[in-house]
Amino acid sequence: MKRSILLVALVAMQLCSFAQAIYEDERYVPETDPLASAKIKQWQGLKFGLLMHWGTYSQWGIVESWQLCPEDEGWCQRTAGKNTHSYFDYKKEYEGLKNTFNPSKFDPNLWAKAAKDAGMRYVVFTTKHHDGFCMFDSKYTNYKVTDKDCPFSANPKANIAKEVFSAFRNQGLWAGAYFSKPDWHCESYWDPYYPPFDRNVNYDPEAYPEKWNKYVEFTHNQILELLSDYGKIDILWLDGGWVAKKKSEDIAAAYKGMAAEAKSGFLKHRIVNQDIKMDELVVKARQKQPGLIVVDRAVHGKNQNYLTPENRVPEKSLPYPWESCIIAGGGWSYVPNAKFMSGREGIQLLVDIVAKGGNLLLNIAPGPDGTWPDGAYNLLKEYGSWMKVNSQAIYNTNAVAPFKEGNICLTQKPDGKTYFIYMAKEGERELPAEIHVTSHQPASGAKVMLLGYKGNLSWKKDGAGFRISIPAKLRKNPPCSYAWCFEVSKLK
Structure with missing residues (x-):
């Protein structure tokens, strides 16, 4: 009986792996x-x-x-x-x-x-x-x-x-x-x-x-x-x-x-x-x-x-x-x-x-x-x-590594504009005071904006990454729900 259960489990795992491979091999x-x-x-x-x-x-x-x-x-x-x-x-x-x-x-x-x-x-x-x-x-x-x-x-x-x-x-x-x-x-x-x-x-x-x-x-x-x-x-x-x-x-x-x-x-x-x-x-x-x-x-x-x-x-x-x-x-x-x-x-x-x-x-x-x-x-x-x-931040964008950093997703335009999209947690309706990105850093003099908000946001380098500061008034009144898109004009 134990051998039969093990066989079924192994076969199920093989089938899942096979189904995954159908789409995720590189034989395109x-x-x-x-x-x-x-x-x-x-x-x-x-x-x-x-x-x-x-x-x-x-x-x-x-x-x-x-x-x-x-x-x-x-x-x-x-x-x-x-x-x-x-x-x-x-x-x-x-x-x-x-x-x-x-x-x-x-x-x-x-x-x-x-x-x-x-x-x-x-x-x-x-x-x-x-x-x-x-x-x-x-x-x-x-x-x-x-x-x-x-x-x-x-x-x-x-x-x-x-x-x-x-x-x-x-x-x-x-x-x-x-x-x-x-x-x-x-x-x-x-x-x-x-x-x-x-x-x-x-x-x-x-x-x-x-x-x-x-x-x-x-x-x-x-x-x-x-x-x-x-x-x-x-x-x-x-x-x-x-x-x-x-x-x-x-x-x-x-x-x-x-x-x-x-x-x-x-x-x-x-x-x-x-x-x-x-x-x-x-x-x-x-x-x-x-x-x-x-x-x-x-x-x-x-x-x-x-x-x-x-x-x-x-x-x-x-x-x-x-x-x-x-x-x-x-x-x-x-x-x-x-x-x-x-x-x-x-x-x-x-x-x-x-x-x-x-x-x-x-x-x-x-x-x-x-x-x-x-x-x-x-x-x-x-x-x-x-x-x-x-x-x-969606249309005509490309994937950019590492694609996702914690709850922050990345997309990029062909002209180099990059979007860091903060995915709100369940029930999270206010922006955090600070957004921390570790995988990329803006170029010197680059502008950082929040889509739907007029004006630039202040940012500072942090190691190989950077931090974006969010004003209190904006935190309480974000321009949309569920996901907030920060645009960086140019990466380092």
């Missing part, structure tokens, strides 16, 4: 297309974006798509509907949610305005998740929001993705299309002749190449639809990293390395070669949208223009473009009565990520009626108030 392949490379640099300066998971599943308030996946994982447990005891009856009932989806209060202009006011610079919207339901008017499937059997199809705003992209572009934000490479509704991915085994295709693509090629063509066609008929798309954000080309020796090595996990019940899905012809797709995609940023998530190679650690923040600065996608409240998809992070948590999360050189993609999930919860708007208002004072 830089983009060679000059337009895309330049756009990635621009994207790195945007710093703050919005992710939205939305689909028919919002009617049940469940995790998006995953309850269709027959794996023994917590997020796959069937928790809604009448037919939870029977997988195939459940799948039929789930897919029947199309016939009741009617978000009559949908108004993306409200979301776009709130996002802009919060300081967000781009949006990534779920055009299709793993369940295959299209939030756009695809001509390659009837499983879509514009199908006549979906009551929302009669609404003038029925082509939801087009409405979302248009509204956000009108507010000056970049448009990003989330698209799932696996499609659990499509019969050339989950062939109805076979039961699904796990998240993967339920037949061997190498044994049935014609069927697999049909799926590849279907996937390419839908993506090219989005890149042809929906205005300017800046980011193609692909999910479902298990759908990727894998060599036989890579599969063998992966299974050998994961043998312990399989024996211990940790391996819940197979490793299958699913060559979706990404190189070919990217060429076609950039013919439609020159300079397009492509994010083939969790697939090592040239088509992953930036990496996306999910619902966590790396412990250190990473040596390549990256973005943490984080749930603002509830889950990735709509959850009734979701509790959202506080203003302090949200703002300090943004500062921490930016100080490490990353971007924050904050997820907000619309409800079945097409509205955001009040908690989402309240959080974005907190961001907006803070960004009005401090945005210059």
Whole structure:
């Protein structure tokens, strides 16, 4: 028994290490297309974006798509509907949610305005998740929001993705299309002749190449639809990293390395070669949208223009473009009565990520009626108030070592202006009398300012660092809450 417990613990540690390595190794392949490379640099300066998971599943308030996946994982447990005891009856009932989806209060202009006011610079919207339901008017499937059997199809705003992209572009934000490479509704991915085994295709693509090629063509066609008929798309954000080309020796090595996990019940899905012809797709995609940023998530190679650690923040600065996608409240998809992070948590999360050189993609999930919860708007208002004072310490900044010193984060502009951002403790509403920095020192004659306050602050050298004195009147009346940004005009 002790040996079994030890084995489980060791395997769990290996899995955590493996997950960490996915995002924090240095195998990033830089983009060679000059337009895309330049756009990635621009994207790195945007710093703050919005992710939205939305689909028919919002009617049940469940995790998006995953309850269709027959794996023994917590997020796959069937928790809604009448037919939870029977997988195939459940799948039929789930897919029947199309016939009741009617978000009559949908108004993306409200979301776009709130996002802009919060300081967000781009949006990534779920055009299709793993369940295959299209939030756009695809001509390659009837499983879509514009199908006549979906009551929302009669609404003038029925082509939801087009409405979302248009509204956000009108507010000056970049448009990003989330698209799932696996499609659990499509019969050339989950062939109805076979039961699904796990998240993967339920037949061997190498044994049935014609069927697999049909799926590849279907996937390419839908993506090219989005890149042809929906205005300017800046980011193609692909999910479902298990759908990727894998060599036989890579599969063998992966299974050998994961043998312990399989024996211990940790391996819940197979490793299958699913060559979706990404190189070919990217060429076609950039013919439609020159300079397009492509994010083939969790697939090592040239088509992953930036990496996306999910619902966590790396412990250190990473040596390549990256973005943490984080749930603002509830889950990735709509959850009734979701509790959202506080203003302090949200703002300090943004500062921490930016100080490490990353971007924050904050997820907000619309409800079945097409509205955001009040908690989402309240959080974005907190961001907006803070960004009005401090945005210059966020946008177009770079990471500068040591990135964080105690509760002080650092960012730096290309012109050398450096920001020391003091992160307030819980309940701390007044500035301290003195800010002590040990890692850097201003150049002789440099100016030190507090963003939102007119006038320079006095400072003095202290060893290799410096100390900033805060006047009593300013201490009691800081220009913002949660994090205070001190600008140094030039470092030594």
